[in-house]
Amino acid sequence: MLFYRISISVVCLTAVFCVVESKRVKRVIGGSDVPCGYEVGVASLRNATSLRHLCGTVILSPQIAITAAHCVEHDPEEYSIYLNNYCNRDNETAPHTQVLEVIKHPSYNQITRAHDIAVLRLELDLDDTTWLDDTVLPNSSFGISEDCTIYGYGYRDLKKKEISQTLLAANVKIVSLYECNKALGQYVAPKYDSGMLCALGNRVDACEGDSGGPLICSGKIEGLSSYGVSCGIPGLPGVYTSIRANLHWLRGLLEDEK
Incomplete structure (x- = not known):
């Protein structure tokens, strides 16, 4: 069973069979402060x-x-x-x-x-x-921009496990569900009909406390932070609710x- 923004451990019993034990968590790691009023x-x-x-x-x-x-x-x-x-x-x-x-x-x-x-x-x-x-919602189910920004008040530093007192923002890129499945595996990646999408940053990510925060692309709210594998691990996308799909x-x- 998967929980929120995922802190995941994989125990391989054989070369081809693994038991996935996970904890889903959510957060903006490596983000920059957003000035008050914005x-x-x-x-x-x-x-x-x-x-x-x-x-x-x-x-x-x-x-x-x-x-x-x-x-x-x-x-x-x-x-x-x-x-x-x-x-x-x-x-x-x-x-x-x-x-x-x-x-x-x-x-x-x-x-x-x-x-x-x-x-x-x-x-x-x-x-x-x-x-x-x-008006900030998408106009249709198609045509999502690749370059996006995530926002949240979650963990600024995963080691210290301190919730940010200020709003944080970080840049990420949308990745295909095919790429997401290759990176996260079939047990963690969202299904094609699940109403979800994936985005990847350069050592930045949403983290615990950021669930529900927006993914904004070209001025439109394209997603809401949902879950992921730990926080900010290179090559591992985060998973977001797709506003267009819903x-x-x-x-x-x-x-x-x-």
């Missing part, structure tokens, strides 16, 4: 009681955010969203909101992580903020809000 809609999904950071999320409007489905396995009232990259005055708490409802993709599979996406309904009151809105479902929910 990418404000890339927010921190937290435990509503402890305020512990859990995942990334992307706010599309004061009423709607999206994240990875595996980030929201509990009741909505257990989650809150904090706009960490909003420019606050000293000692001010970041703007935040409770999650009112969680809507997971109907084909989300908790074991395989297929269609790992959820819509969060919320109520955020910020008059001075311009939201991303649904676009029909997502746009249907957004239309209901209008």
Whole structure:
């Protein structure tokens, strides 16, 4: 069974048979700081009681955010969203909101992580903020750009295991599912009909705490961080929910809000 952003160990019992033991984790390793006031809609999904950071999320409007489905396995009232990259005055708490409802993709599979996406309904009151809105979503299921940027508040340094206090960004490239399968193997790589995609960086990667954060290509949100094999290992892509592959479902929910 696979878990999140994968920290994976492979025990080979014979030359041709291996038992895969894995732990999926998610993170931006080797990323650069994003100044406050930029990418404000890339927010921190937290435990509503402890305020512990859990995942990334992307706010599309004061009423709607999206994240990875595996980030929201509990009741909505257990989650809150904090706009960490909003420019606050000293000692001010970041703007935040409770999650009112969680809507997971109907084909989300908790074991395989297929269609790992959820819509969060919320109520955020910020008059001075311009939201991303649904114009940042792809227009069709085809034509994805190769050069992309990932964003997140996850581990900055895997050895220290410290969550970043600032939003991080790193550049990655989309790789084909065929290349992804060769690199990760059939037990870890997403299936062709799973609604997922893969991206690879040069010693940069999403890491633990970055699940649900966006993969943005040419100004469009093309993916949400889902899982991978450890963090930033050369030649091993990360796996992301493909927004294009789940676009029909997502746009249907957004239309209901209008």
